[in-house]
Ligand SMILES: Nc1ncnc2c1ncn2[C@@H]1O[C@H](COP(=O)(O)OP(=O)(O)OP(=O)(O)O)[C@@H](O)[C@H]1O
């Protein structure tokens with residue numbers, strides 16, 4: 001028998017708390033799997049590869065929503081990461097002391113804005129900017145190119161991606177800022193000492209030394225972008241089924257979260273709600289997969305290049 | 311004096327409102343080793359950091375006066391600090407090889423900045439620099455390993471090779487052996503003596519024996535002032551100033 005000392009009780013307590021994180025994840029997965037068994041039994045792999053969302057036939061496929069999720073998150077990273085890195089570099093390497101702290105604080109405040117507010121702003125403001133300054137000109141001049149084709153409305157993948165880009169900035173920028181400030185000054189000095197310019201020091205030394213941390217920051221941002229529901233639902237246009245199959249950036253569509261949020265509560269039949277739960281399972285799988293891939297990539301990169309393990 | 315490589319003229323330096331250097335006039339001779347000694351906080355590091363415009367990288371730093379490198383003022387507005395730092399290399403107190411770069415790239419980094427590609431010539435410069443730093447034989451089979459994977463003494467010689475690779479005219483060393491064990495230190499000392507054939511060397515040290523062993527000239531600083539400057543022999547055997555004498559005999563420090 002293990003004695004019931006304070007130390008042992010503490011150990012067990014900590015173990016239980018730690019295990020609960022795993023248990024919650026497993027429970028989540030379990031609920032999603034059992035909940036979606038129905039739709040997978042009916043549609044099989046077609047649930048992943050299919051593009052229809054039709055309860056009359058019935059036929060359910062989430063491919064458009066998967067692609068929509070990837071496209072909007074991709075736009076978010078493409079636009080949001082350079083901006084975030086720029087902000088982080090500015091704060092650490094360039095900003096005068098007096099504005100460094102208030103500016104970082106402001107950037108972090110962006111994270112405190114509720115996502116429905118981003119959604120409202122997206123509908124009321126950003127949507128028209130995107131329509132007037134990006135979509136209409138591109139469509140007029142390069143409309144023959146599939147990505148820019150269709151009839152722009154301001155709603156759709158592009159606007160959703162741009163909203164997400166803004167929403168991931170506080171996460172990516174503040175983690176990157178921490179990473180960049182953790183780069184030892186001795187490295188900067190050594191680089192200046194061999195005749196590097198400020199830009200070269202940042203590019204070849206600071207970013208390279210901090211790359212694993214910055215990579216982590218980007219993955220955190222990606223996680224946020226993939227899962228974001230409310231703001232995306234408000235601006236993406238929620239075209240369901242095959243009509244949401246992405247061809248043009250300017251077209252309306254859906255993401256996995258917007259699909260679920262838009263329909264789950266109205267689902268009339270057991271099969272339909274099972275389909276929404278299935279979409280949730282796919283979303284969870286994508287999120288986990290990306291995290292695992294990121295982890296593998298990170299250890300791989302560090303091993304090959306050596307050093308800079310924080 | 312003949313053969314002056316680098317010279318400070320009425321040099322003052324500040325950190326914020328605190329004055330770290332007071333009216334320093336010091337001439338460093340070409341192809342000689344000049345040691346800078348003095349108690350902690352007297353301004354030794356600050357002084358050598360004004361010699362390659364590293365001082366100005368500290369946010370609060372200011373300075374006045376001139377530094378003449380081959381009689382040209384390096385603080386002239388038309389002078390590019392990047393060019394100065396290539397001509398006046400620096401080795402720091404703590405060995406600081408670039409951790410994300412291989413041994414090879416540590417040495418080649420400065421040249422790559424100037425646009426040199428990985429060609430035969432670059433390989434040769436890397437080899438030559440490592441040889442000059444007496445490190446080649448120890449690392450020639452490990453050039454791809456990270457710069458931080460070798461011992462502290464080897465790392466410091468790698469840092470010297472990194473400076474040498476740019477073919478500088480002057481090499482500044484700020485207590486290059488203070489983080490090393492005696493054997494590694496002795497190696498660096500011998501290396502420093504070798505270096506003066508090709509380079510002008512200024513070395514900051516806390517170690518009196520080291521200053522007297524390696525240097526040709528010695529400058530003694532105290533509270534931001536240059537107290538005495540002369541040949542190392544004179545400074546150690548017949549110092550003119552009371553303070554110098556008390557410092558080198560270890561009465562304070
Ligand atoms: N970054 C800085 N900010 C503010 N003051 C500084 C800074 N660096 C040095 N000082 C001050 O300037 C003076 C000279 O410092 P310096 O580092 O040149 O001394 P040192 O002779 O090299 O000392 P040590 O032997 O301890 O290295 C000291 O009083 C120090 O406190």
Ligand SMILES: [Mg+2]
Nearest residue numbers: 354355356484
């Ligand atoms: Mg010092």
